Amino acid sequence: MPFVKLCAPDEIADMQAKGFIGRVDGKQRNIFAVRKDGAYFVYVNQCPHAGALIDHIPGKFFNGDGSLLRCGMHGALFQIDDGVCVDGPCSGKSLQPIASQARADGLYIEET
Numbered sequence: 001m002p003f004v005k006l007c008a009p010d011e012i013a014d015m016q017a018k019g020f021i022g023r024v025d026g027k028q029r030n031i032f033a034v035r036k037d038g039a040y041f042v043y044v045n046q047c048p049h050a051g052a053l054i055d056h057i058p059g060k061f062f063n064g065d066g067s068l069l070r071c072g073m074h075g076a077l078f079q080i081d082d083g084v085c086v087d088g089p090c091s092g093k094s095l096q097p098i099a100s101q102a103r104a105d106g107l108y109i110e111e112t
Contacts, residue, residue: 003101003108006033006042012107014038017061017069019045023111024098031098032061033107034069036080040107042098043083047071049090054078069095 004022012018017034022042024031030045030053045053049071055061056072063070068086069078076088083095099110 003099003110005105006100006107006109008106009102009104012040015066017055019055019058019061022098022109024096025112031109033100034061034080039081040100040102041080041083042100042107042109044096044098046096047073047076047090048085048093048095049074049076049088054095 006020012033012035014035017032019032021028022031024044032045033040033042047054052073054071060072061069063077069080074089076085076090078085078095083097085091085093101108
């Protein structure tokens, strides 16, 4: 599958996240990218508990201290690096990752 450009390299600051639309399994889906320590992590923007957007309030992806991703609907907490739920109604489940590549000119995702 081809990689397509998602955003410019400076569009997401470190320890920030931003929502996008991307093609996943042949369908347009809400996705989001997180930048942590210079690395990018991209996930489908859907909580495995009830299918709600992680940023139930647009642009609000993190818990209070910014150390974990937080589902705005039911409060599930996810590790940034691997999307695993560490607390909440879907403990042990994971966000759906999307293959990505950081290049000099931006962040790319693999559309499936």
